[in-house]
Amino acid sequence: MTSGMRDDQGMRQTRRWGMGVIGASLLVAFSAHAAQPQATRPVADMTGQIQQVPRQPRRIADLWFAHNELTIMLGAADRIAVTVDRPATRPWMFRVAPALYHAIGVNGPAVNAESLLQAGVDVAFVPNGSATAAALRAVGIPVLVAGFSDVATLRRSLDMTAQVIGTAQARDIAQSYEAMLDRVVHDTRARTDTLPPGSRPRVVHIQSLHPLRVDGRNTIIDEWLSIAGARNAADGVDGNMKPVSVEQIAAWNPDVLILGPDSGSFDPAADGGVWRNIAAVKAGRILHNPSGVFPWDRYGSEFPLQVAWAAQMLHPDLFAGTNMVEQTRAFYREFFHYDLDAAQAGRILAGLPPLDDATGAGPVTGTGAH
Amino acid sequence: MHHVSLRRQGRHVLEDVSLEIGAGRMTGLLGPNGAGKSTLLRLLLGLLRPDTGRVVLDGRDLSTCARREIARRIAYVPQGHMSLFPYVVRDVVALGRVSYSPFARHVGREDMAIVAEALGRLSISHLAERPYTDLSGGERQAVLIARALAQGGRILVLDEPETGLDYGQQQRLYGLLRELATDGYAIMATTHDPLRAAVAFDHAVLLRHGRVMDSGPAARVLDETGIARLYARDTGPAPAGTTDVSTG
Amino acid sequence: MERHAGWLVSGGLVLCIVVSACLGRYAIAPGVILRFIVTAMGGHALSPAQYDMVHAVLTGARLPRIGAAVCVGAALSVSGATYQAVFRNPLVSPGLLGVLAGAGFGAALGIITNMGTLGVQALSFTGGIMAVLFGVGVARMFDAASVLMLVFGGLISSALFTALMSMLKYVADPQQQLPDIVFWLLGSLTQVDVLRLEIMAGPVLVGIVALSACGRMLDALAMGDDEARTLGVPVVALRYGTIGIATGLSALTVSAVGMIGWIGLIIPHVARLLAGPCNARVVPLSAGLGAMFLLVCDDLARCLSVEEIPVGLLTDLLGVVIFISVLRLLRRGWRL
Numbered sequence: 001m002t003s004g005m006r007d008d009q010g011m012r013q014t015r016r017w018g019m020g021v022i023g024a025s026l027l028v029a030f031s032a033h034a035a036q037p038q039a040t041r042p043v044a045d046m047t048g049q050i051q052q053v054p055r056q057p058r059r060i061a062d063l064w065f066a067h068n069e070l071t072i073m074l075g076a077a078d079r080i081a082v083t084v085d086r087p088a089t090r091p092w093m094f095r096v097a098p099a100l101y102h103a104i105g106v107n108g109p110a111v112n113a114e115s116l117l118q119a120g121v122d123v124a125f126v127p128n129g130s131a132t133a134a135a136l137r138a139v140g141i142p143v144l145v146a147g148f149s150d151v152a153t154l155r156r157s158l159d160m161t162a163q164v165i166g167t168a169q170a171r172d173i174a175q176s177y178e179a180m181l182d183r184v185v186h187d188t189r190a191r192t193d194t195l196p197p198g199s200r201p202r203v204v205h206i207q208s209l210h211p212l213r214v215d216g217r218n219t220i221i222d223e224w225l226s227i228a229g230a231r232n233a234a235d236g237v238d239g240n241m242k243p244v245s246v247e248q249i250a251a252w253n254p255d256v257l258i259l260g261p262d263s264g265s266f267d268p269a270a271d272g273g274v275w276r277n278i279a280a281v282k283a284g285r286i287l288h289n290p291s292g293v294f295p296w297d298r299y300g301s302e303f304p305l306q307v308a309w310a311a312q313m314l315h316p317d318l319f320a321g322t323n324m325v326e327q328t329r330a331f332y333r334e335f336f337h338y339d340l341d342a343a344q345a346g347r348i349l350a351g352l353p354p355l356d357d358a359t360g361a362g363p364v365t366g367t368g369a370h
Numbered sequence: 371m372h373h374v375s376l377r378r379q380g381r382h383v384l385e386d387v388s389l390e391i392g393a394g395r396m397t398g399l400l401g402p403n404g405a406g407k408s409t410l411l412r413l414l415l416g417l418l419r420p421d422t423g424r425v426v427l428d429g430r431d432l433s434t435c436a437r438r439e440i441a442r443r444i445a446y447v448p449q450g451h452m453s454l455f456p457y458v459v460r461d462v463v464a465l466g467r468v469s470y471s472p473f474a475r476h477v478g479r480e481d482m483a484i485v486a487e488a489l490g491r492l493s494i495s496h497l498a499e500r501p502y503t504d505l506s507g508g509e510r511q512a513v514l515i516a517r518a519l520a521q522g523g524r525i526l527v528l529d530e531p532e533t534g535l536d537y538g539q540q541q542r543l544y545g546l547l548r549e550l551a552t553d554g555y556a557i558m559a560t561t562h563d564p565l566r567a568a569v570a571f572d573h574a575v576l577l578r579h580g581r582v583m584d585s586g587p588a589a590r591v592l593d594e595t596g597i598a599r600l601y602a603r604d605t606g607p608a609p610a611g612t613t614d615v616s617t618g
Numbered sequence: 619m620e621r622h623a624g625w626l627v628s629g630g631l632v633l634c635i636v637v638s639a640c641l642g643r644y645a646i647a648p649g650v651i652l653r654f655i656v657t658a659m660g661g662h663a664l665s666p667a668q669y670d671m672v673h674a675v676l677t678g679a680r681l682p683r684i685g686a687a688v689c690v691g692a693a694l695s696v697s698g699a700t701y702q703a704v705f706r707n708p709l710v711s712p713g714l715l716g717v718l719a720g721a722g723f724g725a726a727l728g729i730i731t732n733m734g735t736l737g738v739q740a741l742s743f744t745g746g747i748m749a750v751l752f753g754v755g756v757a758r759m760f761d762a763a764s765v766l767m768l769v770f771g772g773l774i775s776s777a778l779f780t781a782l783m784s785m786l787k788y789v790a791d792p793q794q795q796l797p798d799i800v801f802w803l804l805g806s807l808t809q810v811d812v813l814r815l816e817i818m819a820g821p822v823l824v825g826i827v828a829l830s831a832c833g834r835m836l837d838a839l840a841m842g843d844d845e846a847r848t849l850g851v852p853v854v855a856l857r858y859g860t861i862g863i864a865t866g867l868s869a870l871t872v873s874a875v876g877m878i879g880w881i882g883l884i885i886p887h888v889a890r891l892l893a894g895p896c897n898a899r900v901v902p903l904s905a906g907l908g909a910m911f912l913l914v915c916d917d918l919a920r921c922l923s924v925e926e927i928p929v930g931l932l933t934d935l936l937g938v939v940i941f942i943s944v945l946r947l948l949r950r951g952w953r954l
Binding site: 065084086089107108208210211212234235236237241242243244245246247248250251262270271272273274276277 | 642643644645667670671673674675677678679680682683735788789790791792793794796797798801806808809811812920923924925926928
Binding site for chain 2: 706707708830831832833834835837838840841842844845847848849850851852890894895896898
């Protein structure tokens with residue numbers, strides 16, 4: 001009995017030693033591997049941190065919902081090996097870039113580092129403040145923070161992404177996209193800047209109706225509202241998706257309501273008729289925001305389309321010449337290499353998912369009430 | 371109580387126990403720990419039902435009586451206990467009337483009079499507004515007896531009423547119980563004090579290993595040999611082996 | 619004090635309701651409210667457009683919320699007072715048997731399956747009741763009459779449904795559904811409208827009256843099971859009956875407004891401080907105090923800033939402050 005126990009202890013001791021040796025040699029092997037100056041180059045991510053990324057990343061983990069669109073636009077959809085976007089919620093994204101169906105879908109930006117290793121991921125994009133970044137870096141995956149919160153950071157994020165992808169094509173697309181973005185913003189501003197404050201409608205952008213949430217200052221929503229010649233009526237709200245009371249909306253009494261693509265169904269008779277007494281509802285100025293590869297109103301590369309759409313909707317006389325259907329088709333052709341017909345463009349403008357004709361993949365409508 | 375038996379986990383806790391408590395009489399229930407005294411009290415109060423035999427109250431089987439009916443006939447005075455919530459004495463005694471108007475928001479005028487009378491009888495009217503939780507052991511017991519009287523029944527069942535009382539308090543307690551018996555109450559109490567029981571009670575029931583060992587006039591059954599046999603060191607089958615004789 | 623506590627609390631509640639009706643992000647001057655009343659009675663003190671707006675804000679936004687705060691606050695407090703009496707423990711709250719965990723799970727399930735707000739509410743109510751039934755079922759497997767077994771069953775049920783809810787949070791769509799679940803869990807009265815108030819008000823009133831009526835029997839129960847029986851109280855029926863009503867009340871309100879903590883725990887203590895431990899007084903008084911407390915918290919939630927503050931957060935914070943300030947007084951009452 002006693003000797004058995006001693007043997008056992010001895011065994012354990014040996015095993016522990018063995019493990020230690022194996023672990024140490026593995027560590028040595030790995031660090032030697034990482035230290036090799038093999039085909040990597042430095043890229044600064046959005047936080048300014050320098051990351052060593054492979055010269056030609058083959059398998060990208062795109063762990064921020066809004067960033068997948070940039071990767072797709074830069075011609076690297078087929079390199080996305082892991083994505084947080086899902087066909088059910090982003091049907092147009094998967095329609096435009098069916099290569100995403102081959103990517104592993106993960107639920108939410110918190111992922112297991114080992115499963116990314118298993119998937120052969122060689123570079124990962126994460127949102128600001130990602131909790132997984134450290135864990136991924138610990139297993140040797142270069143992680144780039146790709147978050148953006150306005151047009152300026154959108155451009156930087158796009159440039160950074162093009163650098164990571166590392167192709168001439170990506171850099172060209174980024175350049176021509178930014179030129180187009182600047183042109184749209186400039187042209188729109190040129191007309192709206194002349195508007196006196198009284199002609200700028202006061203707009204509340206509703207992200208969700210149940211519960212009621214709106215977007216305030218220091219958001220990309222605030223930015224396109226201002227470019228398109230409107231004022232964000234949500235005074236005192238700072239940031240994204242902030243809960244407010246219906247009474248607060250009545251107090252703001254906006255001229256226009258813009259309902260986000262996933263805001264749920266709007267009933268003007270709800271809440272005892274408060275809505276019906278709001279100027280926007282009285283005047284019938286309730287707009288449903290378009291939604292394509294990504295919701296246009298939020299953080300995505302379809303920002304120029306959103307600016308053009310909002311400008312025309314808010315100032316139809318000023319922008320009578322805008323043809324949103326054609327502009328949308330042109331944008332998709334050039335930047336997503338996808339030919340929309342007029343009806344499809346119309347569905348995007350109406351915030352509707354693609355008609356279930358080609359793939360039969362049965363896109364689920366994401367417009368149910370929440 | 372006729373030929374009552376009760377089994378728990380295949381073991382007889384009480385076996386073929388018969389006893390009677392009568393108006394105007396004080397009956398003492400004695401026996402070593404584990405003899406089945408508490409079980410017997412619970413049967414008497416209708417908290418347990420016998421496996422065989424019947425507990426009969428004025429000709430009616432107790433198991434056919436509703437809780438509220440039993441409460442108006444038989445009152446129970448538990449050993450002093452603590453309540454976590456600081457009810458005042460008047461409220462505790464008023465609980466004796468709960469079976470008369472269980473859903474009433476306020477205790478009625480008549481019920482209040484009965485409560486006041488019970489407090490008076492126990493000479494604790496001055497405690498009426500004191501929190502029950504602030505009282506001494508003796509005072510708490512007086513409150514519980516007042517509550518039992520407020521229930522309006524003529525049968526009082528007491529569980530080791532002398533526990534925690536000093537000699538003087540015990541004297542006053544038994545004096546009070548005697549008064550009540552004289553008024554026609556039927557009184558049944560368990561006790562660990564055979565010497566006092568021999569004097570204080572009219573009738574005694576000696577319980578050992580779940581059987582009635584002897585019963586009869588207290589002075590007769592609680593003689594020296596009776597006490598010795600009752601509390602003899604155990605050699606029998608039941609595990610009730612401790613002979614914890616308390617001779618206060 | 620004890621005699622007048624009822625009048626005091628009723629008066630305070632009425633005052634709170636009146637003041638709350640005058641408060642809100644949409645500024646209505648007290649003078650406008652007076653002119654509104656004049657117009658409503660047939661006068662012409664306000665223009666039709668102004669009248670419509672004030673009418674809509676008052677009846678559509680403010681009064682339903684005030685009504686909801688009163689209902690939910692009262693229901694949770696009464697439920698807590700009942701639980702504390704039945705379990706003979708001043709530290710239990712209505713969540714003890716798993717109703718909150720179950721309601722949270724139901725709501726998360728409703729949000730994930732896109733059931734719409736009424737569907738979420740229905741599922742949440744069902745979840746709360748199911749969780750308690752499960753807990754009671756576990757208790758009955760061992761010993762139905764024992765309080766300890768009930769607590770044990772509730773513990774298991776809470777753990778199970780919390781785990782199930784975490785699972786749903788894990789699979790929820792992190793862009794749309796997860797924020798909704800988190801918002802629900804924080805508790806808010808923003809979603810209450812007239813319809814929900816109508817669903818809630820009747821049962822809450824009936825429940826409070828029924829539990830108040832059981833007050834004296836609950837006092838007897840506080841003495842212990844056997845004593846309560848000898849006093850003529852049907853212990854098991856009373857326990858399950860009152861727990862059933864109290865659970866129904868909390869499930870109904872929690873399903874409408876999400877998790878709102880602390881009220882069920884502290885308000886009964888404040889009521890006992892004012893009126894002593896008799897449940898026939900504590901239960902209705904808790905209703906009034908709870909209504910007042912949640913009303914004040916919700917006034918802060920909707921008025922303090924432009925953004926809506928989750929009211930569950932405020933009840934937690936204010937609750938802690940109140941609890942600490944009355945703890946010294948409470949210690950006199952308890953014998954722990």
